[in-house]
Amino acid sequence: MDINSLKFDAxxxxxxxxxxxxxxxxxxxxxxxxxxxxxxxxxxLTCFWSRSRQELWLKGETSGNYQHIVxxxxxxxxxxxxxxxxxxxxxxxxxxxxxxxxxxxxxEDLHEFxxxxxxxxxxxxxxxxxxxxxxxxxxxxxxxxxxxxxxxESTEVIVAAKNNxxxxxxxxxxxxxxxxxxxxxxxxxxxxxxHRELASRHVIDHKxxxxxxxx
Numbered sequence: 001m002d003i004n005s006l007k008f009d010a011x012x013x014x015x016x017x018x019x020x021x022x023x024x025x026x027x028x029x030x031x032x033x034x035x036x037x038x039x040x041x042x043x044x045l046t047c048f049w050s051r052s053r054q055e056l057w058l059k060g061e062t063s064g065n066y067q068h069i070v071x072x073x074x075x076x077x078x079x080x081x082x083x084x085x086x087x088x089x090x091x092x093x094x095x096x097x098x099x100x101x102x103x104x105x106x107x108e109d110l111h112e113f114x115x116x117x118x119x120x121x122x123x124x125x126x127x128x129x130x131x132x133x134x135x136x137x138x139x140x141x142x143x144x145x146x147x148x149x150x151x152x153e154s155t156e157v158i159v160a161a162k163n164n165x166x167x168x169x170x171x172x173x174x175x176x177x178x179x180x181x182x183x184x185x186x187x188x189x190x191x192x193x194x195h196r197e198l199a200s201r202h203v204i205d206h207k208x209x210x211x212x213x214x215x
Contacts, residue, residue, distance in 0.1 A: 003037060007079040013049060014081060018091065020098075021070040021084040022195045023116045027091035028099040030057075032081065037072075044069050046083060065089030115191060118178075123185050138182050146186055149179045 008014050013031040020027055030048040032040065036056055039047040043058075046067040050057040060066030067085040074081055092099040125135035138146050153176040160168040184190070 001074065003034065003041075005078055006037075006074060006081075007077065008034065009079075013051075014079060016046075016048065016072075016081040016083050018046060018067065018083045018085055020091075021086050022192055023114060025098055025114075025116070026100055027067075027085070027087065027097075030059075037081075040069060040083075041072070046085060060088060063089065063093075065091070067091070115181075119181050119185065119191060122178075122181050126185055135182060138179075139186065143186060146179065146183050150176070150183055153179050 006014055012033045014033075014037070016030050016032050018027045018030065019025065030046075031051060032047070033049045036047040036049045039056070039058070046059045046069060048057045048059065049055075066088045067083075068087070070084040070086060072081055072083050090097055092101075122135055125133050126139045129136045129140070138149065153172060157169060157172040157176050160172045184194075
């Protein structure tokens with residue numbers, strides 16, 4: 001869409017909600033003016049307008065924590081933006097991954113789930129071993145045990161799918177995903193590593209499809 005369709009406020013600003021493209025976590029809320037938005041689009045890096053300093057602010061220019069833009073999307077009223085990014089480092093000036101770290105209220109019945117939080121929990125079971133924890137047990141037994149479980153869970157997924165049992169297949173895929181995450185932690189593989197690999201394959205697949213269409 002044409003950025004002239006965007007609705008900047010009386011000060012020529014538009015709020016930009018910056019979201020991690022990998023984890024989907026909200027990193028920060030900043031403001032852009034027309035110039036900073038154009039710079040962001042030209043460079044592929046987030047550039048904001050600092051209301052406190054009254055100047056343009058290219059995120060990472062000083063800290064090195066650049067934010068590489070995946071997409072910029074306007075809301076239905078064209079008066080707010082969501083900026084999806086892949087970041088080089090902490091988003092907050094305090095050195096935290098996100099500016100949003102202070103929990104104000106949390107439901108006792110509903111719990112937020114993310115692969116990031118799960119893999120951090122699994123990692124914690126390795127660094128801070130807990131007696132009676134199955135995850136800690138796997139790490140203590142080592143790679144051979146972890147690989148054996150990955151193999152067993154893979155087989156169970158195949159059996160459930162072969163039986164055309166959707167509910168059981170979902171259950172077994174969840175078990176497999178968990179054990180694969182244990183393997184990832186054991187080998188020092190991050191979710192970001194997997195994200196980048198899958199993203200590169202998407203580009204390759206897209207190119208292959210284009211080549212086939214031109215044949």
